[in-house]
Amino acid sequence: MRIEIVEGDITARPVDAIVNAANSSLLGGGGVDGAIHRVAGPRLLEACRELRATVLPDGLPVGAAVGTPGFNLQARWVIHTVGPNRHAGQTDPALLASCFSESLRVADSLGARSLAFPAVSAGVYGWDAREVASVAFxxxxxxxxxAPDSGVETVEFVLFSAETAQIFRAVLG
Structure with a gap:
């Protein structure tokens, strides 16, 4: 599995799947979540509402992941994961690690060969970017x-700011 660091807009990445740093409601929000919903279009919100009405009536738990179509995105799929919120006392790195491993598991189940992650839980959820990068890698x-038989060949970390991209590059080595 090849790991790449990209500075830019995750919604514009030509990959099979992008990961949405979602909130547990799956009904949109700010930051990466809002950007993905805006670009994907209203059918993404409809798909998320359908998940809430059927298999996720209580929302998506922290550390879990679920896939939907990508609709108007370049990516065929969106994999939604809920990162831990350090401000809410969710400080266990295992919860954060689960976001990445569960997203990869969903990507494999969808047949994705390339996947783009944002810096899940960095920023408004209070996790230090260096710690997020270390846990993610x-x-x-x-x-x-x-999972040596994983079909995922390329994992991109798509960071919106030059500063965060620089931190991820330094941690990757």
Whole structure:
């Protein structure tokens, strides 16, 4: 599994699937979540409402992931995951790692070969970008080792700011 760091807009990435740093309601929000919903169009919100009405009546739990079509995005799929909110006392790195490994599991189930992640839980959820990068890279490498038959070949970390991209590059080495 190849890991790449990209500075830019995750909604414009030519990958099979992008990961949405969603809130548990799945009904849109700010930041990456809002940008993905805007570009994907109203059918994404409809798909998320359908998930809430059927398999996720209580919302998506922290650390879990679920897929929907990408609709108007370049990516064929959106994989929604809910990162832990440090401000709400969710400080366990295992919850954060689960966001990455569960997203990879969903990507595999969808047949995705390329996947783009944002800096899940960095920013408004209060996690330090350096810690997010370290946990994310460990989770991706761990998933690759545990699932040698994974079809995911490329994992991009798409960071909106130059500063965050620089931090991720430094942690990746």
């Amino acid at each position: 460990d989770a991706v490498r761990g998933y690759g080792a545990a």
